[in-house]
């Protein structure tokens with residue numbers, strides 16, 4: 521399906537998502553234009569992955585509207601445009617056959633399938649997959665089996681897969697989780713290069729750590745509870761012991777978003793925010 525680049529890559533309007541009588545997120549509004557690089561930031565359990573599932577067309581809102589690459593969820597067959605969305609997530613990591621070759625796990629992104637069967641790919645396709653794997657430091661994994669990989673290796677395979685297709689929207693859900701220091705820095709460097717490419721593809725990177733934001737991701741959506749800090753929210757029992765729903769509290773640039781005041785209120789502890797060069801960090805105050 522042809523993608524209209526004049527439309528937002530993501531347009532979320534007044535979305536609520538409920539599961540088992542619990543409202544998980546509510547009043548969520550977010551617009552991401554083609555070419556923009558966004559960080560989706562917030563504490564554990566706030567609803568980041570829930571929101572990402574909708575962006576990846578894997579979940580539908582209970583209320584409100586979600587338009588992805590100009591297609592409204594629930595109105596247009598998601599399979600007609602899902603191959604234009606690159607996704608890494610823990611959920612996807614478990615979707616591959618155990619003995620899948622990591623090279624195939626990358627190249628099969630072209631057909632948006634997990635598990636290579638009768639589908640064929642050109643030498644050029646495979647060369648592109650190999651070069652991505654080299655860029656992310658995992659070329660040695662070609663020919664191995666997915667189930668044998670460490671979590672950090674699997675994460676990197678999924679990033680390569682997300683970048684394999686000519687995606688118009690790339691969603692990276694905690695892409696540096698499980699990576700050692702060297703692996704994390706290598707991935708952040710490679711993502712910085714990808715973000716710098718002149719491309720209409722929009723990118724969304726989910727994280728709860730300021731240290732894991734690659735250069736070039738210059739918009740942030742910060743999620744928090746509808747009522748006060750996480751600490752306060754623990755006492756805000758809405759029903760059946762559940763915390764208050766998550767929502768997006770801030771959208772804009774990183775400087776305006778990552779203020780000590782906002783992060784302290786979000787996490788309920790005194791924090792020192794560090795912004796050194798292009799990198800960010802945050803620590804509890806002594």
Ligand SMILES: Nc1ncnc2c1ncn2[C@@H]1O[C@H](COP(=O)(O)OP(=O)(O)OP(=O)(O)O)[C@@H](O)[C@H]1O
Pocket residue numbers: 539540544562563564565566567568569570571728
């Ligand atoms: N299918 C579901 N049924 C019931 N509750 C769910 C479901 N999916 C998610 N939740 C709950 O919704 C809340 C938000 O979960 P979600 O995974 O979206 O948070 P997150 O911000 O991505 O968290 P983390 O940073 O820990 O990965 C959590 O409390 C979770 O237990």
